[in-house]
Amino acid sequence: MIRLEHVTKVYDITIAVNDFSLEVAKGEVCVLIGPSGCGKTTTLRMINRLIEPTSGKIYIDGKDTSQIKPEQLRLSIGYAIQSVGLFPHLSVAQNIATVPELLHWDRKRVARRVDELLELVGLNPREYARKYPRELSGGEAQRIGVARALAADPPILLMDEPFGAVDPLTRERLQAQFVRIQQEVRKTVILVTHDLDEAIRLADRIAIMAAGKLVQHDTPETILSRPSNKFVHDFVGTDRALKRLSRISITNFIRQSSSVNVNAPVKEVMAACDKCRWVWVVNDAGQLVGWIDRTTLPEGGSVKEAIVQVKPEEIAVLTSATLREALSRMLGQGFRSVPVVDDKVRLIGEVTLRDIESATAETETS
Amino acid sequence: MSTAKTPQQSFAPDSVAVTGTVIGLLALVPGWLTLKPSRVAAGVSLKLWELEWGAVGLFVVLWSACLVLGLIGVKRRSIFLGILANLIIILTLIFAGFAASRLHATTTPIARVAPGAGFWVTLFAAYVLVFAARQKTRSSPLWRNLLSWSGLTVFFVLLFLGWFDSISVMQEFMGQEDRFAQELTRHMLLFGGSVIIGTLIGIPLGIWSARSRRAEKPIFFIANITQTIPSLALFGLLIAPLSALSFAFPVLREFGIRGVGATPAIIALIIYSLLPIIQNTYTSLRNLDPAVIDAGLGMGMSRMQIFRRIEVPLAAPIVLEGVRIALVQSVGLTAVAALIGAGGLGAFVFQGLGQAAPDLIILGAIPIIILALLVDALMRTVVRITRPRGLAGGGA
Numbered sequence: 001m002i003r004l005e006h007v008t009k010v011y012d013i014t015i016a017v018n019d020f021s022l023e024v025a026k027g028e029v030c031v032l033i034g035p036s037g038c039g040k041t042t043t044l045r046m047i048n049r050l051i052e053p054t055s056g057k058i059y060i061d062g063k064d065t066s067q068i069k070p071e072q073l074r075l076s077i078g079y080a081i082q083s084v085g086l087f088p089h090l091s092v093a094q095n096i097a098t099v100p101e102l103l104h105w106d107r108k109r110v111a112r113r114v115d116e117l118l119e120l121v122g123l124n125p126r127e128y129a130r131k132y133p134r135e136l137s138g139g140e141a142q143r144i145g146v147a148r149a150l151a152a153d154p155p156i157l158l159m160d161e162p163f164g165a166v167d168p169l170t171r172e173r174l175q176a177q178f179v180r181i182q183q184e185v186r187k188t189v190i191l192v193t194h195d196l197d198e199a200i201r202l203a204d205r206i207a208i209m210a211a212g213k214l215v216q217h218d219t220p221e222t223i224l225s226r227p228s229n230k231f232v233h234d235f236v237g238t239d240r241a242l243k244r245l246s247r248i249s250i251t252n253f254i255r256q257s258s259s260v261n262v263n264a265p266v267k268e269v270m271a272a273c274d275k276c277r278w279v280w281v282v283n284d285a286g287q288l289v290g291w292i293d294r295t296t297l298p299e300g301g302s303v304k305e306a307i308v309q310v311k312p313e314e315i316a317v318l319t320s321a322t323l324r325e326a327l328s329r330m331l332g333q334g335f336r337s338v339p340v341v342d343d344k345v346r347l348i349g350e351v352t353l354r355d356i357e358s359a360t361a362e363t364e365t366s
Numbered sequence: 367m368s369t370a371k372t373p374q375q376s377f378a379p380d381s382v383a384v385t386g387t388v389i390g391l392l393a394l395v396p397g398w399l400t401l402k403p404s405r406v407a408a409g410v411s412l413k414l415w416e417l418e419w420g421a422v423g424l425f426v427v428l429w430s431a432c433l434v435l436g437l438i439g440v441k442r443r444s445i446f447l448g449i450l451a452n453l454i455i456i457l458t459l460i461f462a463g464f465a466a467s468r469l470h471a472t473t474t475p476i477a478r479v480a481p482g483a484g485f486w487v488t489l490f491a492a493y494v495l496v497f498a499a500r501q502k503t504r505s506s507p508l509w510r511n512l513l514s515w516s517g518l519t520v521f522f523v524l525l526f527l528g529w530f531d532s533i534s535v536m537q538e539f540m541g542q543e544d545r546f547a548q549e550l551t552r553h554m555l556l557f558g559g560s561v562i563i564g565t566l567i568g569i570p571l572g573i574w575s576a577r578s579r580r581a582e583k584p585i586f587f588i589a590n591i592t593q594t595i596p597s598l599a600l601f602g603l604l605i606a607p608l609s610a611l612s613f614a615f616p617v618l619r620e621f622g623i624r625g626v627g628a629t630p631a632i633i634a635l636i637i638y639s640l641l642p643i644i645q646n647t648y649t650s651l652r653n654l655d656p657a658v659i660d661a662g663l664g665m666g667m668s669r670m671q672i673f674r675r676i677e678v679p680l681a682a683p684i685v686l687e688g689v690r691i692a693l694v695q696s697v698g699l700t701a702v703a704a705l706i707g708a709g710g711l712g713a714f715v716f717q718g719l720g721q722a723a724p725d726l727i728i729l730g731a732i733p734i735i736i737l738a739l740l741v742d743a744l745m746r747t748v749v750r751i752t753r754p755r756g757l758a759g760g761g762a
Contacts, residue, residue, distance in 0.1 A: 075665070079664035084657065087756075090754075102665070145661075149665075
C-alpha cells in the first residue's frame with residue numbers, strides 16, 4: 001500500500017532522514033517511534049508531500065507520489081496532528097466538512113457524513129455540530145481532529161502524535177476508541193509517537209527510528225521479545241515483560257471460577273469449592289456483588305452475613321481487558337486472582353496470577 | 367436604604383463621577399453667554415443668574431442628584447447617573463439656544479452671542495459623567511449606545527430646527543453655508559481617499575512583511591520613521607520635491623500635482639495611514655496558529671484556499687482595526703493639511719486663528735471632532751461584525 005524506498009531528507013548540513021525504506025500493508029497500523037529529532041515526523045510529512053524528500057521515492061498503491069499534484073495527493077490522505085489545528089472561525093460541522101467540501105460533495109451528503117463521523121468518534125451530533133473549537137475540551141478537539149481527517153473516507157491516515165496533547169486518562173480513552181474505530185474502518189495508518197505504551201497498544205507493526213534511520217520494523221511482540229540491537233533493547237526498557245502483557249488479551253486465560261448466590265446458605269459455599277479459600281458472590285442476575293473468605297465463615301449462617309461487598313468496577317476487569325490490566329488490578333487489591341465480568345457486570349470467570357506468570361514465561365522463551 | 371444590604375454595595379464613591387459633578391457645579395459660576403457688539407469686538411460675559419434664575423435652580427438640583435448617585439457609587443445605579451447626565455446635556459443645549467435668541471432679540475443685528483466658559487465646561491462635565499456611567503453599567507449595548515449618542519442626536523435635531531441660529535457660530539455658518547459644505551466634502555474626500563489608498567498599499571506590504579523575514583525589517587523601519595515625523599514637517603518636506611517635479615514636468619500640473627494643495631496632503635496622509643495598517647496586517651497573520659495552516663495544507667487545501675478560507679476571515683477584524691486607527695488619525699491630520707492649502711475643515715480653524723475670530727475656529731473644530739467620533743463608532747461596528755462567531759467576542 002505505502003512504500004518508501006531509500007528516502008533521504010537533508011537540511012543544509014543535517015541529515016533528518018537517512019536512506020529510509022519501509023513498507024506498510026493495506027489496513028495496517030504502523031507506528032513510527034523514536035527519540036525526539038529522530039526524523040519520524042519528517043518521514044510522515046514526506047508521505048503527503050508537506051516535505052519533499054531530497055532523494056528516494058514514495059509509492060502509494062504502486063504510484064509514485066512525486067508524480068501526483070500535492071493537493072490532489074493530500075485530499076486522499078487523512079491528516080491529524082497533535083495540536084489538532086481546528087479552524088477557530090468554523091463550527092465543528094464546518095471543520096469536519098473541510099475535505100468533502102474541497103471535493104465538492106453535495107450539501108446533504110456532507111451533512112450526513114458529518115453526523116456519521118461525530119457518532120463514530122462518540123460525540124452527539126446534535127450537541128456538537130454547532131459548537132466552535134474554543135468551546136471544546138482538549139479530548140473533544142482531538143476527536144474532532146480525527147473525525148475531520150476521516151471525513152472523505154481516505155484509504156490512508158497519517159497521524160502525528162494525535163493523542164499527545166491531552167491528560168493521561170483522556171489519552172487512554174482516545175486510544176481505546178482509536179482501536180475500536182480502526183476495527184471498523186480498517187484504514188492504512190501511519191502514526192508517529194514517542195510514547196512506547198501507545199505504540200504497543202495501537203500498532204500492528206512498530207518502526208523504531210534513530211538518527212534518521214530505521215532500526216527495527218516488526219510486530220510489537222517481536223520488538224519486545226527480540227530487540228534487534230542494544231538501542232532497541234534500551235529503548236523498550238527493562239519493563240519489556242510488563243509491556244508485553246498489554247499486547248495479550250485475557251480471553252485465553254479466563255478460567256471457570258466458583259461462585260455462590262448471595263441468598264444461598266453457607267453449606268453451598270462449602271459445596272462450591274472445597275479446596276479454595278475465596279469464593280465470588282453473585283446476585284440472582286449473575287452479577288458480581290462481592291466475595292467470601294471461607295475461613296471466616298460462621299457455622300450454619302447465610303452467605304449474606306459473611307459477604308465482603310465490593311464495587312465490581314474497582315476489582316473486576318472486562319473480557320476485553322489485557323493481561324497487564326488484570327495484573328494491575330491484582331496488585332492494586334492484593335489478590336492472587338481477578339474476576340472477569342461482561343459489560344453487564346455478570347461474572348464470567350477469573351484470571352489468576354499463576355496464569356499471568358506462565359504467559360510471561362511462554363513469550364520470554366519463544 | 368435597601369441597596370446597603372451587603373458591604374460591597376454600600377459606600378463605594380465613584381471618584382470619576384464625583385469629580386465630574388464638582389466640575390459641573392463649579393461651571394455654574396463663570397459666564398454662560400458672551401454678548402459682543404460685533405464679530406471681532408470684545409464682549410460682555412453674562413452669568414447664568416443674569417440670564418435666568420430658574421436655570422440655576424434646575425442645574426443645582428440635577429447636579430446634586432448626580433452627586434448623591436456618585437457618592438453612593440452603586441453599579442446598578444450608574445444607568446441613572448448616565449440618564450441624568452444626558453438630561454443635563456440636553457437641557458444645557460436647549461437653554462443656550464433659548465437664552466441666546468432671547469438676548470439677540472434685544473440687540474442690534476450685527477451683535478454676536480457666543481457660548482461662554484460655563485456652557486462648555488458644563489457639557490464637558492456632563493460627558494465625564496456619561497463615560498463614567500457607561501463604563502460601570504451592566505446594561506445592554508443598546509443602553510450604552512443611547513447614553514453615548516443621545517446628546518449628539520439631540521444636538522443635531524436642535525441644529526436642524528434652527529434652535530441655535532442666534533448663536534454666533536451658527537451665524538458664522540449661515541454666512542458661508544456653501545463653503546462649509548464644500549470644505550466638509552473636501553475634508554472627507556481627503557482623509558477617506560488617503561486611507562483607502564493607504565489600505566490598498568498597506569495590506570500587501572503587511573502581508574509581504576509577515577511572509578518574508580527579509581522584507582520585514584526595512585518595511586517596518588521606514589513605516590516607523592515616517593510616523594515619528596511631525597505632521598507639519600512632513601507636509602512641509604513634500605512641498606520642495608513636488609514643486610520641483612511639477613516645475614520640471616509642467617504636464618503634471620494638468621493633473622493637479624503641485625508643491626502645495628491636495629497632492630502633498632494626500633501623500634502625507636497616505637504615509638501616516640500606512641503604519642497602523644501594515645502593523646495590524648502583519649500581526650494578524652503572524653498570530654495565526656501555525657497548526658491551523660499546517661492542518662489546512664495537510665488536508666489538501668491550496669495556498670490560495672488557505673488564504674481565502676482561513677487567513678482572510680481570521681485576519682480581517684484585526685486589519686480593519688488598523689484601518690479604523692488610520693481613519694480616526696487622518697480626520698485630525700487632515701485639519702493640519704489646510705496649512706499647505708489642501709482645504710478641508712482645517713481651513714476654518716486657521717482662518718479663525720488668523721482673524722482672531724473664535725467662532726470661526728469652533729465652526730471648523732466641532733465638526734472635526736464629531737467626524738472623528740462618527741468614523742470611530744462606524745468602524746468599531748464594522749470590526750465587530752466581521753469578527754467570526756467562533757472567536758472570543760465575535761458575532762454581531
